[in-house]
Amino acid sequence: MPGAEPVARRVLVVDDSRAQRHVLSLTLRRAGYRVTEAASGEEAIALCRETDFDFVLSDWMMPGMTGLDFCRLFRDLPRESYGYFVLLTSKSEKAEIADGLDGGADDFLSKPVSPDELRARLRAGERILGMQAELRCKNRLISATLDELRGLYDSLDRDLIEARRLQQTLVRERQRDFPQGQVSLLLRPSGHVGGDLVGFFEIDARRLGLYSVDVSGHGVASAMMTARLSGLLSGQSPDHNIALRQAGPGQRDVWPPDEVARRLNRLMFEEIRVEQYFTLAYAEIDLEAGHIALVQAGHPHPAILRAGGGVDYIGTGGLPIGLIEDADFEVTRARLAPGDRLFLVSDGVTECPDPAGQELGEDGLRRILTANRGLEGETFLEALVWDLARHSDGGEFPDDVSGALFSFAPFPERRI
Incomplete structure (x- = not known):
């Protein structure tokens, strides 16, 4: 000494x-x-x-x-x-x-x-x-430092495991049946916690809001942003839902999808003010007529799996939320026929690489959707994950995998 x-x-x-x-x-x-x-x-x-x-x-x-x-x-x-x-x-x-x-x-x-x-x-x-x-x-100093780091890592790992459990509770319902259809949700983080979020909320007895979000980056910061967005798009707290507005005493209505995107974009610049952005696909669905009003903000193109087996991609692309302050957004309209399904999917699916680095892409997703068209709900989403794992040769997914699926099945007497 x-x-x-x-x-x-x-x-x-x-x-x-x-x-x-x-x-x-x-x-x-x-x-x-x-x-x-x-x-x-x-x-x-x-x-x-x-x-x-x-x-x-x-x-x-x-x-x-x-x-x-x-x-x-x-x-x-x-x-x-x-x-x-x-x-x-x-x-x-x-x-x-x-x-x-x-x-x-x-x-x-x-x-x-x-x-x-x-x-x-x-x-x-x-x-x-x-x-x-x-x-x-x-x-000895290195060993002591490594032991200390190992202890900190173990503590952080336990915290992240708990954070993963908490993040999973953001998606309280993975599936819900409506008289006119069914919603099924998929959320699989690539690490302990992820930056993807999917969900839905009831606007009124006839309309449903369905969304898929992908926050930039990974880890705790992205997970915290998804928690904030979950509160802004929650069906549990409609008074705080950024998509909903008061239409009169005891009544509520919904902002158009493009206005929902603009409101979120303003919030990112005026209140949240972080070096993050997120992509969004948000659809307002008429549960009786099957009409869809949708905004796509940098998210992969939503897919409609037709009852006959075809797959149509819809949307105009658009800019991510929180990237450009004065960004504008467009509404895409479509219609579901009985038996059709709307699928909002994250880029963790379309950009999933095979062992040679080739991404699945929209054509690969179309093949998977078509091959599994006979399956329903959560079973359909599980089959998607299996096929995605087969595409990546069983490896770990490099990005979060998520999706929101709506299956349209109106009452026969209400079919138009």
Whole structure:
């Protein structure tokens, strides 16, 4: 630690010659090292199991266990810190030196050992041990930081899982039957939380509002925006629904779809004021006559799956909400015949790539809708997800997948 008194390094001297050990030990003690002696490799390895020596100076040629054999065993010992191993030898052949290095030796000293050379080699070893200690300290700091990050990630992951549950509650009803038809909703975020939103609300006994939203980006910010938009298009709180207006005492009406888009656009610039935008497909549906008034604001073209099996794409494209302050929007009108279905779908479906990167596109979606035309409601949407997964070769969807499906089935006596 900075400011702490330096601790003398521990050195183990191993030599079967008492005289050699004495000479080396004397030199080392004078240099400030704490010295322990061993007369054999067997004795030395036993000492190393009890003490983590900083340096080991071992003779190569000893009876019984050689210095090289001792070095190999020394390297196999569990240690917290590195031990610098020096072989003392009269060998000078390159092959023998290579064997020593392969066996785990860090350096060599020729016998008889020069005190000056010994001190120089140990100073070099000191630098290596210092770097190793610094790396160990930094690794501990990194490990502690990673543990802290892991704890934060786990906490965030738990929060995101809870946020996903809460976001799913924004779509309270996944399916509802009306006397004149049925609404079915699909919402599948690509991550913990997503930026897609689908839903519907009753305007009055005859009319229904159906919408599909895709907020730019991903993650928490997008999820928070979908929560805000859910409140603005809620059927649970009609007084706060931006599409509805008072038509008289106790009566309510609805703004035209293009005006709904303009009101949302003004809200983004005048009140919300964030660096986000969203695409929207919003349809006002006459449940008795099958008339549709629709606005498309940057969202994929809504599809009408005809009872006979054909697929028509409707809409004029339009600009996303919150992108240009004075953007204008157009109404598209269409009509559903009995048995037709209106499908508002996010770009997570039409832009879903296959393994080669080829997007599904409108033609691919048409094939899927046509192939599953015999299915209804939630079963139809589940089949769509299965076919989309097959298109992407079973991989995770890179974007949120969502859709709002309305199936038109008026009473026979009301058919026009």
